Amino acid sequence: MILRPQLQDIKVIGQYSGRIILGLGLSMLIPLLVAVCFGETAAALDFIISVSICLIMGLALMILCFTRKELRWNHGMIVVSLSWLLAMFLGAVPLYLSRHWGGYLDACFDAMSGFATTGLALVQDLDHLSCAHNMWRHLMMYIGGQGIMIVALTLLVRGAGSALPIYVGEAREEKILPNVVQTARFIWLVSLVYLLMGTLALSFSAASGGMPGLKSLLHGLWVAMAAWDTGGFAPQSQSILYYHNFTFELITISLMLLGSLNFSLHYALWAGKRKEIFRNIETVSFSISVALLFGLSAWGLSREGVYPGAVSLFRKGFYQLISAHTGTGYMTISAYQFAHNWPTLSLLSITLAMAVGAGACSTAGGIKILRVGMIFRALLSDIKKTMLPRSAVLIDKMHHIKDIVLNEKLIRQAALITLTYIFLYLLGTLVGVSLGYPLKLALFESVSAGANVGLSCGITSPAMPVLLKITYIFQMWAGRLEFVSVFALLGTIVALVRGK
Amino acid sequence: MIAYSVERIADSKKSSLRAEQSEAKQSRFWDCFVPLRGGFALAVLLAMTCFFLMPLLNAQAAPIVSAQELLENAEKYDGKIISFKGEVIGDIMIRGEWAWVNVRDEAGAIGVFCPKELLGEIEEQGDYRHKGDLISVRGIFHRACPQHGGDTDIHAEKITLIQKGEVISHPLDPQKVKASVILAALVCVLGILYLIIRKFR
Numbered sequence: 001m002i003l004r005p006q007l008q009d010i011k012v013i014g015q016y017s018g019r020i021i022l023g024l025g026l027s028m029l030i031p032l033l034v035a036v037c038f039g040e041t042a043a044a045l046d047f048i049i050s051v052s053i054c055l056i057m058g059l060a061l062m063i064l065c066f067t068r069k070e071l072r073w074n075h076g077m078i079v080v081s082l083s084w085l086l087a088m089f090l091g092a093v094p095l096y097l098s099r100h101w102g103g104y105l106d107a108c109f110d111a112m113s114g115f116a117t118t119g120l121a122l123v124q125d126l127d128h129l130s131c132a133h134n135m136w137r138h139l140m141m142y143i144g145g146q147g148i149m150i151v152a153l154t155l156l157v158r159g160a161g162s163a164l165p166i167y168v169g170e171a172r173e174e175k176i177l178p179n180v181v182q183t184a185r186f187i188w189l190v191s192l193v194y195l196l197m198g199t200l201a202l203s204f205s206a207a208s209g210g211m212p213g214l215k216s217l218l219h220g221l222w223v224a225m226a227a228w229d230t231g232g233f234a235p236q237s238q239s240i241l242y243y244h245n246f247t248f249e250l251i252t253i254s255l256m257l258l259g260s261l262n263f264s265l266h267y268a269l270w271a272g273k274r275k276e277i278f279r280n281i282e283t284v285s286f287s288i289s290v291a292l293l294f295g296l297s298a299w300g301l302s303r304e305g306v307y308p309g310a311v312s313l314f315r316k317g318f319y320q321l322i323s324a325h326t327g328t329g330y331m332t333i334s335a336y337q338f339a340h341n342w343p344t345l346s347l348l349s350i351t352l353a354m355a356v357g358a359g360a361c362s363t364a365g366g367i368k369i370l371r372v373g374m375i376f377r378a379l380l381s382d383i384k385k386t387m388l389p390r391s392a393v394l395i396d397k398m399h400h401i402k403d404i405v406l407n408e409k410l411i412r413q414a415a416l417i418t419l420t421y422i423f424l425y426l427l428g429t430l431v432g433v434s435l436g437y438p439l440k441l442a443l444f445e446s447v448s449a450g451a452n453v454g455l456s457c458g459i460t461s462p463a464m465p466v467l468l469k470i471t472y473i474f475q476m477w478a479g480r481l482e483f484v485s486v487f488a489l490l491g492t493i494v495a496l497v498r499g500k
Numbered sequence: 501m502i503a504y505s506v507e508r509i510a511d512s513k514k515s516s517l518r519a520e521q522s523e524a525k526q527s528r529f530w531d532c533f534v535p536l537r538g539g540f541a542l543a544v545l546l547a548m549t550c551f552f553l554m555p556l557l558n559a560q561a562a563p564i565v566s567a568q569e570l571l572e573n574a575e576k577y578d579g580k581i582i583s584f585k586g587e588v589i590g591d592i593m594i595r596g597e598w599a600w601v602n603v604r605d606e607a608g609a610i611g612v613f614c615p616k617e618l619l620g621e622i623e624e625q626g627d628y629r630h631k632g633d634l635i636s637v638r639g640i641f642h643r644a645c646p647q648h649g650g651d652t653d654i655h656a657e658k659i660t661l662i663q664k665g666e667v668i669s670h671p672l673d674p675q676k677v678k679a680s681v682i683l684a685a686l687v688c689v690l691g692i693l694y695l696i697i698r699k700f701r
Contacts, residue, residue, distance in 0.1 A: 040670070041670070042673070043670075045680055046676070049683060052680065052686070052687050055687045056686055056687055056690055059690040059694050060690060062694055063693060063694050066697055127589040127604060128626060128631075128668070130628045209593055209595070210594045210599070210600070211591050212591060236609075237604065238602060238608075238611070241652075242590060242602055244648065306644065307650045309646060309650075311649050311650070312644055312646065314649075316649070316650045334608060337574070340573075341574060
């Protein structure tokens with residue numbers, strides 16, 4: 001029997017969702033400040049309206065659903081998935097008002113792409129977008145990368161007990177520190193330190209490459225935000241190719257790799273456990289995967305003679321692969337080149353890298369290398385078992401911060417999530433193919449959306465069909481939240497309709 | 501004496517006549533070269549015209565190709581002289597004696613690498629406040645430039661300013677102004693209401 005949620009349940013969900021919307025509205029004050037500083041009055045007006053709408057909605061929910069009851073586990077899941085949807089609708093308002101997006105759906109697409117750190121974009125005439133709107137696009141990535149809920153956890157939620165369900169609901173299973181709020185604060189600390197370092201390095205590189213001082217600082221900040229959060233939005237339409245700067249590319253590679261590391265691993269490194277990086281199943285699996293997939297991609301590119309020499313192969317082949325594997329989506333080639341110049345083998349290697357993704361509990365998306373590593377370990381273990389006598393007991397372990405015994409439950413969980421991701425990738429591919437796109441391109445773009453990567457072979461454009469835009473939005477949302485909270489929300493909707 | 505002088509006059513007349521005759525013979529000799537001399541001058545004139553107009557003629561010969569055409573058929577245009585027309589966007593990045601300019605048409609943007617001197621006429625670069633200069637770039641297109649780590653770029657030989665850029669005005673929308681005032685007032689009312697509810701509950 002399905003139980004219909006009580007009024008009190010709805011009040012709790014409304015109360016916390018209201019707080020999160022309030023937080024979102026307050027975060028819009030940053031681009032508003034940028035608009036004021038740069039004298040972009042028309043853009044400032046867009047943000048005054050957007051901040052006001054957020055505050056009105058947040059306050060209205062908090063008044064209507066006023067309660068002092070704490071969040072329960074299922075409430076937290078629903079708050080997370082609902083808040084991400086609300087964040088998309090509200091985050092899209094300033095984008096839509098700027099008239100650089102074809103319509104509200106396009107603005108919603110980019111807002112979800114930003115929060116989910118995907119990087120696919122439907123913005124038109126990006127090269128003439130205001131600094132304030134660019135700041136908002138990159139800030140969405142920064143907020144979404146840490147997790148919208150992390151913002152709420154550190155600022156708006158008081159008790160650690162209330163915080164746990166919404167922390168887990170946002171696809172973060174690992175508690176780095178005993179207290180969830182402390183964990184959230186640690187994530188912020190790491191992110192701010194790398195953001196500062198990344199901004200300085202990129203600004204210096206851009207300035208030495210001939211960009212004016214203030215602009216190089218802004219570009220440095222925006223690219224650092226999106227690279228660290230494995231987002232992929234760029235302030236110019238050519239992505240990283242705009243800078244024509246090898247050092248700039250190397251810095252973004254470093255930031256992408258740092259952003260794709262598990263926050264637990266960051267904590268271990270910060271605590272001085274440097275050996276962890278060589279022993280951790282994630283880093284080992286990631287290194288093997290990068291080596292294999294780059295080998296495949298480079299073979300394809302060399303066979304077809306796409307790039308002359310090793311430097312070109314590194315700057316184009318390796319960059320695109322790292323961007324795909326870390327789930328960032330920064331490009332040093334154009335989307336046309338993926339579709340027209342890259343051989344199928346290289347395109348498939350990139351697609352696989354996107355599908356697998358990087359570290360769990362990081363800013364990256366995709367299946368996650370930890371799960372893939374676990375499944376491979378389990379497979380190897382099963383092969384070993386067939387070679388041993390029946391009476392032999394084989395205990396398989398993996399090292400992730402500590403030694404963990406691989407049991408059936410862990411492997412089942414990993415396999416289930418992997419299977420769900422494969423279904424998600426297939427969904428987008430099917431919709432793409434049914435709308436007339438070639439299979440390899442439809443698969444590439446669908447995996448890019450579902451794994452929150454952002455590399456594009458040209459399908460994502462303002463002219464693409466509405467159905468495909470909605471499908472990609474769903475994929476970005478479900479892929480970022482790793483399904484559990486999405487299923488919880490869908491279950492609640494069913495319970496509201498059919499429950500007793 | 502008179503007879504001597506008459507004789508001398510007759511001699512001088514004869515000699516002057518001989519000189520005239522030989523001059524006449526000489527002019528007849530050059531006359532046969534006159535048409536050739538004209539041809540030579542014409543040839544020199546033609547050569548000079550070609551020399552000075554060749555770049556112009558070549559520029560007209562290099563096809564004007566859009567970014568989409570270039571990127572979709574990169575192999576076809578690889579290493580060939582093309583003309584590309586578009587708006588200067590972002591910043592001009594000077595690297596020593598050379599510079600990078602990003603030029604955009606309706607379909608996409610391409611990096612243009614050129615000697616610094618070619619940038620003379622460019623003033624406006626496209627951003628939020630400016631529509632960049634519209635320029636025509638004539639140069640060699642590279643699908644994967646070996647000099648620039650495989651970048652797709654154009655090495656410019658000539659940059660021509662077609663249309664000067666301009667300032668883009670962003671006037672305030674009166675409806676947006678009204679909406680923002682009303683919404684801000686509503687925020688204040690709701691904020692006060694929330695504080696009251698929180699205090700009394």
